[in-house]
Amino acid sequence: MGNQNDVILEMKNISRSFPGVKALNQVNLEIKKGEVLALVGENGAGKSTLMKVLAGVYSRDEGEIIYQGKSVSYHNPLEAKEDGIIIIFQELNLVSELTVAENIFLGTMPTKRFGIIDRKKIKEEARRALNELECDYDENAIVGSLSLARQQMVEIARALVHRANIVILDEPTASLTGHDKEILFRNIRRLKEQGTAIVYISHKMEEIFEISDRITVLRDGEKTGTLVTAETNRNEVTQKMIGRDLDEFYEKASTKFGEEVLRVENLTRKDEFSDISFSIRKGEVLGLYGLVGAGRSEVAETIFGIRPSSSGKIYINGQEKRILNSRSAVSLGIGFVPESRKEQGLVLGMSCKENQSLANIRYLQKFGFIQEREVSRSFQEYQDKLSISCAGPGQPVVNLSGGNQQKIVIAKWLSVNPAILILDEPTRGIDVGSKAEIHKLIARMAEAGMAILVISSEMPEIMGISHRILTIHQGSISGEFSGEEITESNLIHAITNLSVDAC
Amino acid sequence: MKKRTLALLLAGLLVLSLAFTGCGAPEPDAPPADEAEPVDVDPDAFLIGITQNNVGIDSYQTTYDRAFREAVESRADVEGIILDAAGDVMRQINQVEDLMAQGVDVIIIWPVDGTAIVPAVEKAQAEGFPVVITNSPIDESGYEFIVGFSGPDNIIQGRYAAEMMIDALDGEGKVVEIMGLPGYVTAHQRSDGFHEVITDATGIEVLETQPGDWNREKSQQVMENFLLKYDEIDGVYAADDNMAVGAINAIKEAGRMDAIKVTSACMFGDGYDAMLRGELHGSVEQSPIVDATNALEMALAVARGEEVDFWYYFETPKVIVEEVENFEKPVF
Amino acid sequence: MKNRLINFARKYPIVFILAVCIIFFSASSPVFLSSQNLTNILLQVSIIGIISIGMTLILINANIDLSVGSILAFSAALAMGLQTYGLFFSIIACLAVGTLIGALNGFLVAKAKINSFIVTLGAMMGVRGLVYIYTQERPIVGTERALIDFGSSSVGPIPVIALIFVLMLIAAELVLRYTTHGRNAIAVGGNYEAAENAGIKVERHVLFNFMFIGFTAALAGLLLVSRTNSATAFLGTNYELMVISAVVLGGTKLTGGYGSMLNTFGGVLVIGMIQNGMNLLNVHAYYSMLIMGLILILVVFIDTRFKAPVNI
Known part of the structure; x- marks a missing residue:
């Protein structure tokens, strides 16, 4: 480990405004050689903006950046990269059609004469970087065919190849599960030992305490403090993040269940999952837990009719039903809050009320004309119930925070009053405050008699809100736990029991 | 998902536009209304190829096309390859080449563009294919490469x-x-x-x-x-x-x-x-039916090795207002 | 074996369709496989084919260019009309103007960030307007015999126009496979932001490709009039659709990030074979268009429906 006091980069009094918002206000930040600095804060607190100012994606209105003793100003990420500062964005910056090696060298490909790419060199250096990261997959593999975790490793390999002094990771585990996260952490520690400074942006408290040396907290564009990880606790950090104590983080619905609403028998989809059987009762929250790629989302999408099943039966209220498409699922009383809310859940170009009324619009029209007043009234009703904060029913959803967007997706389903609601990663990329609200909402919906299926890769979340948990491993159910059986070790064992998917 | 739909939509659009370029014309292969049964073709029949200007574009050309097909079918001594350049010069040149590849006895061309076709008829002549121009004359620079013109004067x-x-x-x-x-x-x-x-x-x-x-x-x-x-x-x-x-x-x-x-x-x-x-x-x-049969006759005469006049005009009688009822109303 | 065949057909539907075309047409017409006819096909597809090379790059970038037919017509008219100032000058002017129009398209797409469909739709109409103004709707006839002599010449059995097409295609395939420009093309089309963040000069790249397709359209126009010695206002009408169809038939995606010149060659050949085969079989032009349309839909359908998803 490098000298802890060796400051490699200092950001002084950084301010940056966007139209109508002061995104950063006089923020100071110090990064030391060989440390992992966690940068935390709710969504919109300015974490990503601060790092984008550093990497030259955004310009700064005022302030100074001193790197290795010199004042610097980058105009784009490439300049920063050439200086040894690499930012790995939340959305992966890879071209899925190119190979691993080509992606590692994207934009900086070494060439021979006539602009012909030096393939041998690319492959060799890529291989070396992958070996260093203990990644055993082929450097010639097409990136699009790799799992998200592996894709992320490609980005980190890029940092290695370019001998970075500072690597900024923006929410790197948003799409990773247990094992992949471990590999990532191992590699972060390895980089750290080589003297590389890591800035780790995350929402996830457990991770921050596991990996970081220091924690800098931002709230509403201002720094509220820097804490040494070993000398603080979650409560203190949370308090600095949201400016108050969180009451109860997880809320479980009461355990009064009604009759069975949904039963799935031997549901199979070729190459994705097989023989999935379970049932949910009224008022019950069933958790589906597994690694990314284990088939969780595929099961949900099959029940909702997005993907056809190869075999198996689905019973709704005891009667066998064939669900051919999502429309028939909706008419059978199933609602679905998808994993990627921006792609599958929302029409980004539409306003809040238009999105909210998407599923029940046929009840809000007369002779084909949409009753705008009804739509607005319906939206306001849910806005109050779910405390959605937006400028008004007509505000485009693009500008809302992740938490509010997710609430609108949920409100959309509540308005058709489904008997069964499937939520796939309901709190991904959502800040702590909104997360708790969504958990409460799930509990309230269950108490109101809805049968709920929740998919999550966050263990505390799934443990906190579910009455019963099914684990899924490589497309099959590997365990079922309820009550006392729900423990971390049981779950981990169940989702990895057969073979460990090495990075 | 969205991208795929877009791709499909665009493809559909492309196809529709392709399909509609030739739209609006009557069924080209419609059986002749009151014609005799097609005659069996003599094995020694002459093979005549024609590339027309743009069949779907107006009823003169459509009637010409139908009359030409009927004339070919009703005769035992001729087999026809009847093509349409759809108003595209390049396609007409390609069709002339394709007719040559099939070894036709005579090529009839209704030129899309009387000057642009000249290099193609020059090539046809060089390779020994007699060319008859129909309906509209080609540019004078091409006269030396064709055997003649059939059409109205x-x-x-x-x-x-x-x-x-x-x-x-x-x-x-x-x-x-x-x-x-x-x-x-x-x-x-x-x-x-x-x-x-x-x-x-x-x-x-x-x-x-x-x-x-x-x-x-x-x-x-x-x-x-x-x-x-x-x-x-x-x-x-x-x-x-x-x-x-x-x-x-x-x-x-x-x-x-x-x-x-x-x-x-x-x-x-x-x-x-x-x-x-x-x-x-x-x-x-000016009758498109006579226009078509005239062109076929001239081509057959050429195929039989007979001497033909360079200008092979057909009758185009005057019609004055007092005598109009003696004539049939043109279909175009 | 059967599975491998199916997989191959899924992966390269164009090879499969090409094979079907060859088998069908050679069975129906004895002339089809004659060397004369095969040379004809190659010559006949060259004009469309040369533009398809440029279009492949444009589509890989996830852009589109609808103006190529109009650029072809305008360049062709200039190549004829400017011959009074000398053959060399007319050729240079023809190619330069095509490249310039491409540069204008590229500038609007890359720098002004206007959707390429809109930009080139505008260019398609605008440049066609220029053609009408310049030609006054009358055919312009060339005066220089040398151009037409060149256009009808052959190297061995291969017509020189076809040779130019094939050589350009091979060069483009090499560029696509082995050079930075080729990799960047896929990166820009596959993930624009990632490419930009990786430091690729994305705007310059896109601009270059539009200039290149403008050049190919102008060259196609030049080679076209080298066969006709006459330019009319209607030249190249619908060529953009033929070219895009050929490239899409080859498997290049309108959504970008994937494509190859050899596949485009396959697509171009299929279109040429259908037109040629229909002529040999004495089928009316309407039907050849119908069949081409159906095949195009079929290929895109196979592509979207059966291709194994790349992403997990």
């Missing part, structure tokens, strides 16, 4: 229109001319024929010539301008009935129909109707 048609004009005006008066699209042989020939004859009538003065581009609306505008410019106009010559009808529309609007005689060099259905109403004084009949 545009100069005669122009002359007929002039003769009918002189009769209608009793050799006295002021005349304006609306010609076809400049740059195309047919337009120039019909104009030349008209001028040849009209200059003999010393009492008639041609005030001005303007192109109507074979287009009815354009001709109407041209005529409107003439009417504003000249207080005295006694006669209008338009190179075909389509343009004549445009001119008549303008004249009627100006209320000068009684004072002006209109003649044309090629009769269409609308012109026939105008003649029944007494608005068009005279026109010239």
